[in-house]
Each structure stands twice: as C-alpha cells, then as structure tokens.
Amino acid sequence: MDRSAEFRRWKAQCLSKADLSRKGSVDEDVVELVQLLNEREQFFTTSSCAGRIILLDGSINGFEVQKKDCCWLLVTHRPCIKDDMVAALKKANGDAILKFEPLVLHVQCRQLQDAQILHSVAIDSGFRNSGITVGKRGKIMLAVRSTHGLEVPLSQEGKLMVTEEYIDFLLKIANQKMEENKKRIERFYNCLQHALERATVTDSHSKEKINEKNNPYSHKKKRNRAKARGKCVTEENDKELENDDDLGISVTIFPEDY
C-alpha cells in the first residue's frame, strides 16, 4: 500500500473509534480547530485537551503525582471561582495540587512537510514546546504544547498549606492563563487557515520546490507579515520567541538561520 493510502486508512480507523477519554468528547474551545484539521486530507487529530484548571489529590511520589492513584477533585475548562476550589480542597486527604494545563493537541500528519507547516504555525501561535515524533512505521505526529502552565502544591496529607486569600490570588492567575490560552488557540486557528491557503496556492500553481517566501520556517518574515495583518502573532509572543537566549540556558547560537 502506498503512503497516502496507508495514511487514509489510519485516519479512517482512528476517526471511527470511540472517544475513550473520561470526558468522552472534544473540548468546546478546540472543536473548530480539530474540525479544520480533520477536514484536511493531510491531517487527523488523535487527542486533544483545550486547557483546564484541575485539582488533583494524590501522593507525590518522588517526581510527580502518580496519575494512576490520584483522584481529581475538580476539573474545569472555564474560569474557576474561589468557593468551588475551597469546597473541592475540603475533600482532599492527600497532597492536593492545583494545575493549569494549556492546550495539548496530537495531530498525525501524512508527510514530514505537513508536520513542518503545522509545527511552524504552532510555534508562531505561542505553542513553543511543540515537536514532531516519527514512529517506527513512519507515522508522523505533531504534539502541540505550550510552555509551563501552573503547578502549585496546596495541601499536605489533607492539611491545607495556604490561605483562602492565596487561593483567590492563585485563581486570578490561573484564569488569566486560561484566557490567554484561549487567545492562542484562536491565533492557531487563524494562522493555520492562512498557512493552509498558502500551501494550497503553492500546490496548485507550482509543483516546484517550495521557495523561501512560502516556506513555513521563515519565522521572522512570516511573523512580520502576520503582524502587518494583525492576525496571527502578538508582540508578546514575538518577545518570547526571541528571548530564548536570555533564559540563562547554556547556549551556543545557531551559526545561521535555524
């Protein structure tokens, strides 16, 4: 079977399966994005979470809460109010942790080039920890991930370690992050539409090697064009992308354009 046919088969199989997540459906905030991707023959999504505030109760075993043994005291994909969190915390009898987790999206791609385009769009939309995986049978997957959310231990063996005032303060930050995450998802959707339009134009008008102008990896040029349109990229996002060398990470700059 050729690669395209194999990909179509994988896609059909995957999309026909039941949604096995606890929630059992795609989160509202990513429905359009997931749809846009699945409508395209070169992509299909295999998992998604739009972003959420969660309160986990478990025992911290060395590095992180063991997912298997932990219990979810609260999950919300919408802004969270203090009273709900305080009520949920009362049920904790282990080490409760509040997390804000931004968008996570896994997209299987037909070709490496499709993954490159999507990766570029993800980075430009603020999802800087995105990356490609190439499996043993040639499956190409893009994982869309953001930089850190929040991870805040709140109680120890059932004993609350912070004040209600702190919880209020923390939720304001978590809710802001959720708002910003939503903006990034919208930006991702808009950027993706543009990128797919450009790719279609390139594809139908020329089968030549994609030139520099249309190449997804001309980050700076693309960002500048996007800024001129005021659509895909914010100044804030730009700063983030360009200040990596200010992170204190031991770094040798790329000899040329990466």
Added chain:
Amino acid sequence: MDRSAEFRRWKAQCLSKADLSRKGSVDEDVVELVQLLNEREQFFTTSSCAGRIILLDGSINGFEVQKKDCCWLLVTHRPCIKDDMVAALKKANGDAILKFEPLVLHVQCRQLQDAQILHSVAIDSGFRNSGITVGKRGKIMLAVRSTHGLEVPLSQEGKLMVTEEYIDFLLKIANQKMEENKKRIERFYNCLQHALERATVTDSHSKEKINEKNNPYSHKKKRNRAKARGKCVTEENDKELENDDDLGISVTIFPEDY
C-alpha cells in the same frame, strides 16, 4: 556541499562559538551527557540547562512573566534551603514566582534517523515532552524536555502571599523533583550509551534496513529489555508512559502500534 559535510561545518562553527548564556558554561550535571553527544559525529548540542530552582520577580502580563523585564532573585542547580529562599523573597517588589525547571537540552542531529534514536532514548528516560524540529534548510533538532516542573506564584506586588511553613513544604517538593531530574539525566546517559552501541553494531555488521529488533521505536520491547537489565527504565516511568489515556484528554487510541 553534501549533507554530511554541511553538518560537520555547522558543528564546528557552533562548538567554536563562545557560550553566550548568563552562566557562561555547561551545567555540571549535564557535562558528561553533552560530552557524549558532542563526541559523536551525528550530534552536537546547541543549548542545555541541567535543571534548576529559580525565583523570578516580575509582573505577570497575561500569560507569563515577561522574561525581558523580569529579574532573577535566586537561581540554583542544587537543592535549595528555606533561609536562602526567604532572603531572596525579601528583595521581591513585583510578583515573585518560584519555578522548578527540569533538564532542557537541544541537540542538532545529522539525519532524521539520528534524531529518532535520540528521541526514543529521551522518552524512555522520562523526558516525555521531547520533540523534533525540522528547519527550512534541513536542520534537524531534538529538544529534550520533561513534563511540568513547578510554577508557584509567591508574592503580589512585593507582598508575600504564603507562610514560611509553606515555603519549607514547597522547597522539599522542589528538591525532590531536582533529585528525580538528576536520576533521569543519568538514565538518559546510560540509555544513550546503549542505544549508540546498538546503532554502531547495526551499522558495522549490516547495512540492511534496521529491523524491528533494533529499531528505536519498539518502546515496549525496549523497555522490557531495559527493565531486565535494570538500567534505563523504572517502573514509575513505565506507568507514566502508559497512562496517557488516563489523562482525561479527548483521545482516540492509535489503530496500531504507534
């Protein structure tokens, strides 16, 4: 210039440049790993941070602290004691945030296959958020990243929002995470050595297509072999890797082995 020659040129250029990070040198805990990679012709590292506890002071602007404007009140690659953190917090006049950041490592790879091997080793060692980037000029980069560390807001406009008891509690968790991160780096080093040995054997004894047995993406088989050796993979890590479908993420399982 052929790809190999171009890669050698990039590597030579990159490794001859000065280290432009604030610290100006490679962190002690990753020196051996960085060396092991740079000794191999198919890899070179472009940036690294072994893992650290940091206290940032800045203003939270929507989603995250603006790196450009924020100030580092404390940075340590070793376990942190409460008194040092309390002293550093006294200097905060904005919104101080404590973070634990696990290993981040960027490795440029000669071929996609080299990146696949390294990616597999990273995942098997617990660095689950690792991913490949393919640049416009064909540069192939693996970013080694872990799942969330810690990100805990501690003060608001200079006012401390938590107790000293909480800081003590939090630092115990941060220090545990640092310890576990160090173990993962060691595991990464050991796994990488094994993978490179296997790759060398494969390369020198056979130029055939790499078969399933030696393929870096036979995660389960590899993990089982590794467990039998007791070297590269812990039970805990296994659980983490296998419980992704328990994350509440809207997920359709892969039709076959990914």
